[in-house]
Amino acid sequence: MESILVLTHADETGSALTKASLEVITAGQVLAASLNAQLAIGIVAADPTHLSKSLPSARLLAVSGEAFVQPRYATDAAACEALCRTAAATIVLAPSSSRFARVAAGVAHRLGGVIDTHITSISGTTTIEATRWFYRQRVEAVLTRDARPWLLLLDAGTHAPFAGEPAKTPIEHVTVDLPAPRTTVTGIRAPKQDEQTIRPDAKLLFVTGAGWTKKQPDGQIHVAEASGLILGFLHQTGASLGSSKSLVDQGGEGNSVLPFLTHLNQIGQTGATPRHAKGLSTCCHGEEPHVVGWRFIADRRAISLDANCGWTRGKADVVYIADAFQVVAKLNDLLAAKKA
Amino acid sequence: MPNPLHIVVCAGTSPDPLQTLEPVTTPSGPGLKNELVLPAVLDPWAASALYEAAALVAKNPGSKLWLVSLGPKAKLQQVMMTVAQKVPFELVPIDGPIGGFPDAHSTAAALAEAIAALPGLDRTKLLLFGGWESATRGAGVTLQIVGEHLGITDQFQGVDQITLSDDGSFEVLERIEAGRHQVSVCAGTPAVLGWATGNLAEPRNNPQVGMANMRTIMPALQKAKPATLAPNGLSYVSVSLPKQQRTTRVEKNMSPDEISAELVAWIGAE
Numbered sequence: 001m002e003s004i005l006v007l008t009h010a011d012e013t014g015s016a017l018t019k020a021s022l023e024v025i026t027a028g029q030v031l032a033a034s035l036n037a038q039l040a041i042g043i044v045a046a047d048p049t050h051l052s053k054s055l056p057s058a059r060l061l062a063v064s065g066e067a068f069v070q071p072r073y074a075t076d077a078a079a080c081e082a083l084c085r086t087a088a089a090t091i092v093l094a095p096s097s098s099r100f101a102r103v104a105a106g107v108a109h110r111l112g113g114v115i116d117t118h119i120t121s122i123s124g125t126t127t128i129e130a131t132r133w134f135y136r137q138r139v140e141a142v143l144t145r146d147a148r149p150w151l152l153l154l155d156a157g158t159h160a161p162f163a164g165e166p167a168k169t170p171i172e173h174v175t176v177d178l179p180a181p182r183t184t185v186t187g188i189r190a191p192k193q194d195e196q197t198i199r200p201d202a203k204l205l206f207v208t209g210a211g212w213t214k215k216q217p218d219g220q221i222h223v224a225e226a227s228g229l230i231l232g233f234l235h236q237t238g239a240s241l242g243s244s245k246s247l248v249d250q251g252g253e254g255n256s257v258l259p260f261l262t263h264l265n266q267i268g269q270t271g272a273t274p275r276h277a278k279g280l281s282t283c284c285h286g287e288e289p290h291v292v293g294w295r296f297i298a299d300r301r302a303i304s305l306d307a308n309c310g311w312t313r314g315k316a317d318v319v320y321i322a323d324a325f326q327v328v329a330k331l332n333d334l335l336a337a338k339k340a
Numbered sequence: 341m342p343n344p345l346h347i348v349v350c351a352g353t354s355p356d357p358l359q360t361l362e363p364v365t366t367p368s369g370p371g372l373k374n375e376l377v378l379p380a381v382l383d384p385w386a387a388s389a390l391y392e393a394a395a396l397v398a399k400n401p402g403s404k405l406w407l408v409s410l411g412p413k414a415k416l417q418q419v420m421m422t423v424a425q426k427v428p429f430e431l432v433p434i435d436g437p438i439g440g441f442p443d444a445h446s447t448a449a450a451l452a453e454a455i456a457a458l459p460g461l462d463r464t465k466l467l468l469f470g471g472w473e474s475a476t477r478g479a480g481v482t483l484q485i486v487g488e489h490l491g492i493t494d495q496f497q498g499v500d501q502i503t504l505s506d507d508g509s510f511e512v513l514e515r516i517e518a519g520r521h522q523v524s525v526c527a528g529t530p531a532v533l534g535w536a537t538g539n540l541a542e543p544r545n546n547p548q549v550g551m552a553n554m555r556t557i558m559p560a561l562q563k564a565k566p567a568t569l570a571p572n573g574l575s576y577v578s579v580s581l582p583k584q585q586r587t588t589r590v591e592k593n594m595s596p597d598e599i600s601a602e603l604v605a606w607i608g609a610e
Contacts, residue, residue: 071516072524073495098516102497105444105481109488114445114572117479129577134440135355136475139363140582141370141441146573182527183494189513190520198519204607237607263500263537264519269357269475270384270537280603300586301606303599307592314585320599321592330600338604 002037002128004028005089006058007080009099010045012188014069017043017051020095022161024154027122028093029056029162034125037091042083044068044076048171057167061086063174070185071099073106075178080107082176090148091128096155104153113149120158136269137295156200157275157296197234197241197260204239205276205297206230207267210246211283211305212258216325227258229328236335240276242267244284267294281316282324285309303327343508344402345529346462347393349429350451350470350483351386353411353419353438355379357475363579369571370441370579380415382423385471389535391543392502393469394427400504406461408454410434410447413561420557425550426543431557432458433564440476441576446569448482452489454565463490465529472497472515472534480534487532495532496524501539 006028008021025041032039040059045051046069048062063079080103084092094100096118108115121131129144130152190196212226234241243258243265250257267273279297285306294300294315302316303324312319320327355361355378362373372378382390390407397403407429409416416433424431434454436447455461455468468487473480480497487495498515505511508528513521515536591599 071522074493077493098498098514098522101480102495102514103484105479105484106488106495108481109445109448109485114443114574115479115481117481134477134579135361135372136478138361138581139372139579141579142577144575144577146575179493183524185522185524186511187523188516188520189523190518196519200518262519264515266537278607280607295582299606301603307590313588313590316588317586318589318591320594321590322594322596322599326596327599327603330596331603334600334604335607338608 002035002091003040003087003089004032004035004037004091004093005040005042005084005087007042007044007083007092007094007100009043009097010048010051014046015050017054018095018097019161020097020156022163023156023159024093024095025056025162026159027154031091031093031122031128035128040087040089042080042087043171044079044083052171053168054166055169056162056164057169059087060169060171061174062171063176067178067181071102072183072185073103074181074183076100077103077106077110078176078178080104081110082174084111084149086172086174090150092149092151094151094153096153101153104151108149108151111149113151114145114147115151115153116143116145117153119152119154122152133295137273195260198264199238199240200274202238202240203277204237205242205274205279205294206233206237206239207242207244207279207281207284207294208247208258208261209244209282209284210250211285211324213247213250222325223258225325227260229325229332230258231260232332233328233335236332236339240274241265242272242274244268245270282328285311343400343504343506344465345396345400345467346404346465347397347467347469348406348408348455348458348461349386349390349393350408350468350486351390352383352409352474352476353380353415354383354475356381363581368437370576371439375438376412376415380419382419383471383474383476385473385475385535385537387423387542388538388540389469389471389533390423390429391427391540392535392538393467394429394543395540396467396502396504404460405429406432406458408432408434408451410436410450410567412436412438413564416564417561420554420561422545424553424557425545425547428549428553431553431560433561434567435564436567437569440474440478441579442569443572443574444477444479444481445485445572448485448489450567450569451482452486455486455490463530466490466492467529468492468532470534472499472536483532483534490530492530492532494526494530495534497534498536499533499538500536502533
C-alpha cells in the first residue's frame with residue numbers, strides 16, 4: 001500500500017507556504033483519496049508553527065530553524081531527506097520550485113529512490129501514472145515506475161491551491177544533522193520594480209519577436225519606438241514579457257536590441273514555457289514562440305505580417321495579418337483611454 | 341592570484357531544434373523516428389556550460405577542461421566535428437543510448453563512474469558543469485545525481501554567472517522565480533553548477549582549435565567504453581505528439597483600429 005508525503009516550503013517572507021506548495025497539497029489529497037493512501041505533509045521553514053494552521057488533516061512533519069531560511073543545496077537536501085525518512089513514504093510529491101528543483105534529485109539518490117520532474121498530471125488507482133513532456137514540450141509521455149520511494153515534482157499551475165478547511169493538526173518536529181555550511185545566500189538580484197517584465201501571475205503573456213528590430217517600410221530600424229510601444233503595452237496590461245531566441249540573441253551579436261530584454265525573457269527551446277491564460281505574439285516567425293514557448297497558453301493570438309507563416313496555423317486561435325507597430329500603438333491608446 | 345580549476349562538463353546531444361520529431365516504439369523502449377540520422381547539436385544549455393568553462397580555464401592558468409558525453413559513438417563524432425572548433429577540451433565519450441527516454445539515474449551513474457576514473461582529476465579542484473536541464477529529457481536531475489555520486493554537496497542550478505575570488509571562493513547567480521537571480525557565495529571547490537544561458541556568446545569556429553581537439557577526440561571515440569542503462573523500474577504507458585490542432589482564424593483585411601478594438605475586448609474578457 002502506498003503512503004504519500006507532500007513536501008512544502010515557506011515563501012520568501014516566511015509567513016506563508018508558497019502557492020506552488022499549496023497546489024501540491026491539493027494533488028496529494030486527490031492522489032491519497034484515489035489510492036486510499038495515508039497522507040503526510042512536510043514543511044521546510046524557519047518557523048513552521050503558524051504555517052501549519054492552514055493545512056488539511058494529515059500527519060504534519062516539519063524541519064525548522066534559521067538554517068532553513070536560505071534556500072541552498074546542503075541544508076535543503078538534508079531537510080527533505082530527513083522528512084522523507086521520517087514519513088517513510090513510498091510516494092513523495094513536491095513543487096517544481098527553484099528551491100526544491102535544486103535538491104530533489106539529490107534527495108531521491110540519498111533515499112535510494114527515483115525521481116521524475118515537471119509532472120503535469122498524476123492519475124491511476126492501482127498503479128500511479130505520471131504525465132510529463134520530453135524534448136522541450138514537443139513529445140508528451142505517460143510513465144510509471146516500480147521503484148520506491150518515487151519523488152514527483154509537479155509543475156506550478158497544474159492544480160488549484162489548497163483552500164479547504166484547516167485541521168490544526170499538531171506538528172511533529174524532525175531534527176536534521178546539518179553539514180558545516182560552505183554556501184551563504186547573500187541576496188536576490190532583481191530588476192527594479194518598474195523594470196520587472198517577467199510576471200508569472202499575469203493573465204497575459206506578450207511575446208516579442210525579431211521583427212521589432214528589423215527595417216520597417218521606411219527602410220529604417222525603429223528600436224526606440226519599439227521599446228516604447230512594448231513597455232507601454234506592458235504598463236497598460238500588466239502582461240508578462242516573453243521573447244523569441246532570435247531577438248534576445250541580437251544583443252550578443254552587436255545589433256540593436258530592446259534594452260529590457262534578457263535571456264530570462266526567452267521562451268521556447270532554450271527558454272521558459274510559462275503558464276498564462278492568454279498569449280499575444282508579435283513579430284514572431286518561427287516554431288519556438290508559437291509551438292514550444294506557449295504550449296501552456298490557453299488562448300493564443302498573433303500579429304504578423306507573414307500571412308503564410310506555417311507556425312501560427314493550427315497553433316494560434318487568431319492571426320492578424322498587420323503591422324504590429326501600428327496595432328500596438330492603437331492598442332495602447334485604447335487601453336489608456338479605457339483606464340482614464 | 342590564479343586558482344587552477346579542474347572543470348568537467350557533462351553534455352549530451354539533442355536533435356537540432358529545427359527538426360520535426362516523431363515518437364516511435366523501439367525494442368528498447370520509446371524513441372524518435374530516424375533518431376540516429378537526425379542532425380544533432382550539443383545540448384544547448386550544456387553548450388553554455390562548456391563555453392563558460394573554457395572562459396574560466398583561459399583565465400586561470402594551470403586549469404583543465406574535460407567534456408564527458410554519453411551517446412552513440414557515431415552521433416558524438418558528428419556533433420564533435422562542430423563543437424571541437426569552438427574551445428579546447430579533452431573529450432571523454434561514453435558509448436550509450438541516445439535520446440531523452442532512458443532513465444536519468446542510470447545515466448548519472450555512468451557519467452559519475454567515468455568522471456571518478458579520470459586520470460589526473462583532482463576532486464578538490466573540481467567544478468562539475470552541465471546544463472541545468474537537457475533539451476531531450478528536460479528533467480534537471482542528472483547533474484544533481486552525478487554530484488551526489490561524487491559526494492559534492494554544494495550545488496547550484498539555473499546558473500547564469502560565476503565570479504571567482506582570489507581566495508578560491510566564488511559568487512554564483514542562480515535563476516529563481518519571476519525573472520530574478522539568487523546570489524550565493526560558496527567557500528570554494530568542489531561544486532556542481534547546472535548552467536542556464538550564461539553571459540557568453542557562442543564562440544566562433546576556430547579550425548586550429550578544431551584540429552588540436554580532433555587529434556585526441558578520434559582516439560578517445562575509438563576507445564569509448566560502452567554503457568548499458570538499466571531502466572530502474574521505469575516504463576512508458578504512452579508516448580505521443582500533442583494532438584491538439586487549433587482552428588486558426590486568419591484576419592487579413594482588418595484595419596489596425598479594428599484589430600486593436602478587438603484585442604482590447606479580448607484582453608479585458610475573463
